[in-house]
Amino acid sequence: MAEWLEEGLVGTINGVGTVFIVLVLIAIVISLFKYINKINISSFFKPAVKKTLPGEGSQTNDAIHSTPEVSEEDDAQLIAVIVAAIAASLETSSDQLQVRSFRRINQTNTLWNRR
Amino acid sequence: MWEKLIEAFANFIHSSGLYWLVENFSDMGYKNLIMIVVSLTLMYLAIKKGYEPLLLLPISFGMLLVNLPITFIMEGAMTQIPLPDGTIFEFAGTKIEAAATFAADGPETVAYILSQAKEIPGGLLYYLYYGNKLGIFPPLIFMGVGVLTDFGPLLANPKSFLLGAAAQFGIFLAFFGALMLGEFFPELFAFGPKEGAAIAIIGGADGPTAIYTAIKLAPHLLGPIAVAAYSYMSLVPIIQPPIMRLLTTKEERKIKMKQLRPVSHTEKILFPIVVTILVILILPTTAPLIGMLMFGNLIKVSGVTEKLAEVASNALMYVITIFLGITVGATTSAEAFLNFETLGILLLGLVAFSFGTASGVLLAKLMNKLSKTQINPLIGAAGVSAVPMAARVVQKVGQEEDKSNFLLMHAMGPNVAGVIGSAVAAGVFLSLFLTA
Numbered sequence: 210m211a212e213w214l215e216e217g218l219v220g221t222i223n224g225v226g227t228v229f230i231v232l233v234l235i236a237i238v239i240s241l242f243k244y245i246n247k248i249n250i251s252s253f254f255k256p257a258v259k260k261t262l263p264g265e266g267s268q269t270n271d272a273i274h275s276t277p278e279v280s281e282e283d284d285a286q287l288i289a290v291i292v293a294a295i296a297a298s299l300e301t302s303s304d305q306l307q308v309r310s311f312r313r314i315n316q317t318n319t320l321w322n323r324r
Numbered sequence: 325m326w327e328k329l330i331e332a333f334a335n336f337i338h339s340s341g342l343y344w345l346v347e348n349f350s351d352m353g354y355k356n357l358i359m360i361v362v363s364l365t366l367m368y369l370a371i372k373k374g375y376e377p378l379l380l381l382p383i384s385f386g387m388l389l390v391n392l393p394i395t396f397i398m399e400g401a402m403t404q405i406p407l408p409d410g411t412i413f414e415f416a417g418t419k420i421e422a423a424a425t426f427a428a429d430g431p432e433t434v435a436y437i438l439s440q441a442k443e444i445p446g447g448l449l450y451y452l453y454y455g456n457k458l459g460i461f462p463p464l465i466f467m468g469v470g471v472l473t474d475f476g477p478l479l480a481n482p483k484s485f486l487l488g489a490a491a492q493f494g495i496f497l498a499f500f501g502a503l504m505l506g507e508f509f510p511e512l513f514a515f516g517p518k519e520g521a522a523i524a525i526i527g528g529a530d531g532p533t534a535i536y537t538a539i540k541l542a543p544h545l546l547g548p549i550a551v552a553a554y555s556y557m558s559l560v561p562i563i564q565p566p567i568m569r570l571l572t573t574k575e576e577r578k579i580k581m582k583q584l585r586p587v588s589h590t591e592k593i594l595f596p597i598v599v600t601i602l603v604i605l606i607l608p609t610t611a612p613l614i615g616m617l618m619f620g621n622l623i624k625v626s627g628v629t630e631k632l633a634e635v636a637s638n639a640l641m642y643v644i645t646i647f648l649g650i651t652v653g654a655t656t657s658a659e660a661f662l663n664f665e666t667l668g669i670l671l672l673g674l675v676a677f678s679f680g681t682a683s684g685v686l687l688a689k690l691m692n693k694l695s696k697t698q699i700n701p702l703i704g705a706a707g708v709s710a711v712p713m714a715a716r717v718v719q720k721v722g723q724e725e726d727k728s729n730f731l732l733m734h735a736m737g738p739n740v741a742g743v744i745g746s747a748v749a750a751g752v753f754l755s756l757f758l759t760a
Contacts, residue, residue: 224495227607227748227752229486231603231748232745233489238598239482245591
């Protein structure tokens with residue numbers, strides 16, 4: 210076999226083979242990840258700073274969706290304040306903005322006191 | 325006094341780049357001029373057309389700087405050695421290198437050079453280029469890429485890894501092609517396995533990976549490889565759709581995929597750690613690329629190092645982008661760029677890109693046939709990486725058939741798997757040819 214052909218075949222088979230083996234191996238390991246949530250070692254890995262991320266856990270999700278103590282009137286005021294703040298920061302007027310939805314997340318540590 | 329003034333003026337004229345250009349026009353000057361035009365064209369594409377401006381603009385400006393004549397901005401140090409007869413001998417290299425070169429003439433010569441010679445430092449970009457030459461810049465960019473990458477869609481659908489792997493097939497086909505060109509047209513293309521590997525990685529559609537591989541295996545081809553890689557990446561929306569449409573039926577393009585499951589925070593934290601350990605244990609040569617990519621991702625998802633993640637993906641990445649871009653551009657001197665090899669590289673890069681897209685789509689088609697849940701074959705095209713452009717192209721082509729089909733998140737899986745895939749492919753080449 211010509212040398213270049215041999216080199217090409219060795220490189221190609223080696224390369225395609227390794228790429229597939231490595232990625233399939235990762236895929237297998239990753240597919241086991243879905244069981245992690247069931248064994249609930251997640252509390253072990255929760256970061257020291259408690260934050261709510263989408264889909265983090267059922268407990269926090271409940272907290273997000275259940276904010277019944279806030280009345281609708283309060284919400285209207287809050288939306289007005291938020292819109293005004295965003296308008297000021299974007300240097301536009303508040304009638305240029307439209308609030309489609311908003312929700313409260315239980316974020317005790319805000320940007321302001323984070324370091 | 326008058327004569328002296330004229331002489332000084334003549335000297336000034338003779339030392340100007342314009343004079344050099346006119347004097348050497350038929351020899352080298354016209355090539356420099358062509359390269360200047362090329363650099364201006366790239367600048368136009370970056371500024372006016374918005375083609376990968378973050379990199380194409382620094383690259384094209386580096387190209388302009390290095391092709392303006394006699395700037396020596398990319399030249400290394402020079403040593404001037406005064407000879408006994410009063411003339412000055414110029415040695416291209418540092419004082420130590422000069423002394424080592426003439427060591428055979430005896431210790432007196434070495435001592436004379438070390439004490440009498442004068443070392444003139446190299447050009448600005450020559451020194452900045454060390455960040456590339458030593459393989460530092462590309463992994464640092466990869467760290468920023470890691471911060472900006474969300475592996476969530478991949479975690480939700482691990483099968484995407486297969487598509488990320490399939491799309492690397494183009495790389496190996498281009499490698500084969502490079503060896504073939506080198507074998508059958510040796511006078512035009514000096515492509516051995518090292519050059520072939522460096523060129524083929526263009527098909528990985530990943531700037532840092534391509535640059536890193538080129539630096540390690542074929543530094544003399546870095547300029548054309550980087551330009552080809554970034555040009556093709558910006559051309560993804562033009563190159564990919566025809567191939568995608570050709571290989572899929574209307575019905576296949578309309579397939580709606582099941583919504584991805586939510587991914588927990590713990591999984592996201594475990595992912596970069598597990599991948600780092602697994603991949604680097606198997607392929608140690610991928611440590612700089614995969615290691616930095618996963619480190620970048622970990623500092624983001626961990627949630628405890630926000631400041632690090634912010635610096636890595638903003639300030640640091642932009643600083644490195646400037647240095648990397650302008651010095652990669654500076655490797656495209658006329659003699660390094662204007663030759664048949666550059667044409668070969670552009671051709672092979674296109675082959676790698678197109679076949680990568682095709683093999684991704686074809687494997688996705690096959691998976692759709694075999695799998696219980698439906699898979700839209702279009703998402704296979706995103707496996708070539710070029711994050712997130714290739715995934716956006718999938719979304720666009722999918723919506724051409726069905727406005728209500730949202731493939732973006734499904735395409736992001738193969739897309740980020742492709743990043744890992746091309747880094748692994750680069751690792752294979754490095755382990756095969758780095759020492760050979």
